[in-house]
Amino acid sequence: xxxxxxxxxxxxxxxxxxxxxxxxxxxxxxxxxxxxxxxxxxxxxxxxxxxxxxxxxxxxxxxxxxxxxxxxxxxxxxxxxxxxxxxxxxxxxxxxxxxxxxxxxxxxxxxxxxxxxxxxxxxxxxxxxxxxxxxxxxxxxxxxxxxxxxxxxxxxxxxxxxxxxxxxxxxxxxxxxxxxxxxxxxxxxxxxxxxxxxxxxxxxxxxxxxxxxxxxxxxxxxxxxxxxxxxxxxxxxxxxxxxxxxxxxxxxxxxxxxxxxxxxxxxxxxxxxxxxxxxxxxxxxxxxxxxxxxxxxxxxxxxxxxxxxxxxxxxxxxxxxxxxxxxxxxxxxxxxxxxxxxxxxx
Numbered sequence: 001x002x003x004x005x006x007x008x009x010x011x012x013x014x015x016x017x018x019x020x021x022x023x024x025x026x027x028x029x030x031x032x033x034x035x036x037x038x039x040x041x042x043x044x045x046x047x048x049x050x051x052x053x054x055x056x057x058x059x060x061x062x063x064x065x066x067x068x069x070x071x072x073x074x075x076x077x078x079x080x081x082x083x084x085x086x087x088x089x090x091x092x093x094x095x096x097x098x099x100x101x102x103x104x105x106x107x108x109x110x111x112x113x114x115x116x117x118x119x120x121x122x123x124x125x126x127x128x129x130x131x132x133x134x135x136x137x138x139x140x141x142x143x144x145x146x147x148x149x150x151x152x153x154x155x156x157x158x159x160x161x162x163x164x165x166x167x168x169x170x171x172x173x174x175x176x177x178x179x180x181x182x183x184x185x186x187x188x189x190x191x192x193x194x195x196x197x198x199x200x201x202x203x204x205x206x207x208x209x210x211x212x213x214x215x216x217x218x219x220x221x222x223x224x225x226x227x228x229x230x231x232x233x234x235x236x237x238x239x240x241x242x243x244x245x246x247x248x249x250x251x252x253x254x255x256x257x258x259x260x261x262x263x264x265x266x267x268x269x270x271x272x273x274x275x276x277x278x279x280x281x282x283x284x285x286x287x288x289x290x291x292x293x294x295x296x297x298x299x300x301x302x303x304x305x306x307x308x309x310x311x312x313x314x315x316x317x318x319x320x321x322x323x324x325x326x327x328x329x330x331x332x333x334x335x336x337x338x339x340x341x342x343x344x345x346x
Contacts, residue, residue, distance in 0.1 A: 002334050003309045007174075007257070007284060007323035010205040015249060016242040020207075025237035028054070029227065035237030039244050040211070046247060047196055047213035048187035053222050054209055054240055056231050058173045061197035061210040062136075063091040064225045065169045068218055069195070070133035072097030077119045077166075078136035079105035081143040084171055095229070099130055109141035110153050113160050120164055135161045138171040139189060140178050143313060146261070146285030148178040151188040158192030167194035173210070177203055177283040180254040194218070203254050203284060204246035205324045209239050253324070257284040260322040260331045267335030268320075273342040286320045287313060294345035302344045306337035 003009045012020070026032035036054050044052040055061045062084050070076055076092055078085055080102040084092070092098040103115040116135060123131040137157060139149040154170075161168045170193040172178075172186075179186045190196050195214035200206035212222055226232055233239075265278040265286045276288035290299045296312035303310050313319045320338075322331065 001307055001309060002326065002330050002337075004320040004322070004326065004334060005309045005311045007202040007321050010202070010324045012207045012242050013205060013245065013250075013324075016206060016245045019241040019245050020238050023237045023241035025235040027234050028236045029232040029234060033235065033237040033240065035240040035244070039240040039247075042244060042247055043211040044213050046186060047190045047198075047211075049190065049196070049213040049215065051216045051219035052211050052213040053219050053226060054211060054236065054243070055226055056209060056233065058171075058197060058199045058210040059088045059091065060226070060229060060231050061212045062088060062169075062171050063095070064222045064229065064231070065195045065197055065212055065214075066092045066098060066134060066136070067096040067225055068222045069167050069169060070096065070098040073099065073130060074133035075099045075101040075130045076134055076136060077101050077103065077116060077132055079103060079111050079138065081105035081141075082136060082138050082171070083142050083173070084136055084138070086143070098133070101130075101132070105141070105144065107144070109138065109144040109147035109149055111135075111137065111157070113156065116157070116160060120166065132164070132166060135166055135168045136171060137168060137193070140174045140283050140285070142173075142285065145280055145287040146174070146177065146283035148181050148282050149189070151182075151184060151192075154189050154192045168192070169194065170196040172196045173199040174202055174283065176251050177254050177258070180251065181258060181283050200243040200246045203257055203323055204250045206242040206246040207239065209243050211243075250324070254284070257322040257324070257326075258282070260284075260326060260328050261286050263328055264320060264322065264331040264335055267332060268338060271335065271339035271342065273346055274339065284322045286322075287317055288320070289316045290318060290342055291346055292316060294342055298345045299341055302341035303338055306341050308334045308337045308341070310338070
């Protein structure tokens with residue numbers, strides 16, 4: 001079975017398993033796990049931030065970050081197609097009383113500054129308005145097919161927010177994909193934002209965990225929220241050791257995933273009934289469209305019967321994600337199987 005549902009299905013490498021078995025561990029809630037401390041220091045350095053915090057998941061990382069920025073009743077300005085808004089169970093509202101204020105996500109995954117300007121209402125001048133607390137950006141963008149936010153755009157968005165006294169949080173779950181795609185250091189993006197979350201368990205192939213990076217004071221407050229949400233782990237160095245391998249050995253190879261995604265996109269574009277624009281594929285996510293006469297659920301089931309796992313992402317759109325467990329030959333076989341699946345549904 002070729003699993004293209006997500007890069008979260010990656011398995012830890014042999015080097016990770018050896019590092020996990022040999023990891024020095026302690027109680028991380030007391031700050032005494034040397035492997036976690038080493039991972040956090042490494043991550044902070046890579047992000048160009050003062051400090052970092054290891055958390056169990058990207059969803060928790062975003063939730064902690066948003067709630068560190070926003071008090072109950074304040075607004076979180078974010079895209080209507082963002083992962084935080086659509087795919088994280090409304091946590092900031094349910095658990096923190098924050099209000100989601102969405103603006104249109106542009107085709108290139110940016111949020112238009114004019115739209116942001118309209119969303120940030122002058123609460124200090126009119127008591128009718130909720131107060132804006134934070135602007136959230138996503139890079140790369142999941143529902144925009146792995147689109148990379150240009151660093152120049154992030155610089156403009158960061159300046160826009162600072163002029164209004166607002167922080168910017170970046171959901172950078174796949175920020176290293178952005179870095180590899182453009183050949184630029186992650187600090188070209190992170191220098192313009194107040195906080196960033198990135199995942200170790202997607203393309204970097206660690207078994208679990210994400211990182212929040214920001215200033216020391218922010219991370220101190222985030223650490224308290226991590227405990228409140230049940231995310232404080234004890235001998236977490238077993239996981240952190242894999243995260244260190246992920247950061248030191250797995251970043252550059254993301255280029256292979258990107259090349260495989262471009263190959264997959266080109267092969268799919270040649271399949272009758274499948275529609276996509278291959279040049280749109282920048283990283284490791286391929287989103288394509290099946291015909292109206294082929295319901296996505298039926299197509300996904302037919303693809304499974306052909307030995308390929310993919311996922312629907314709304315309407316007639318289907319997502320396929322390349323990763324460490326998928327080779328170029330796998331992509332060729334997957335495209336052929338998906339071509340047969342779409343024909344079985346029309």
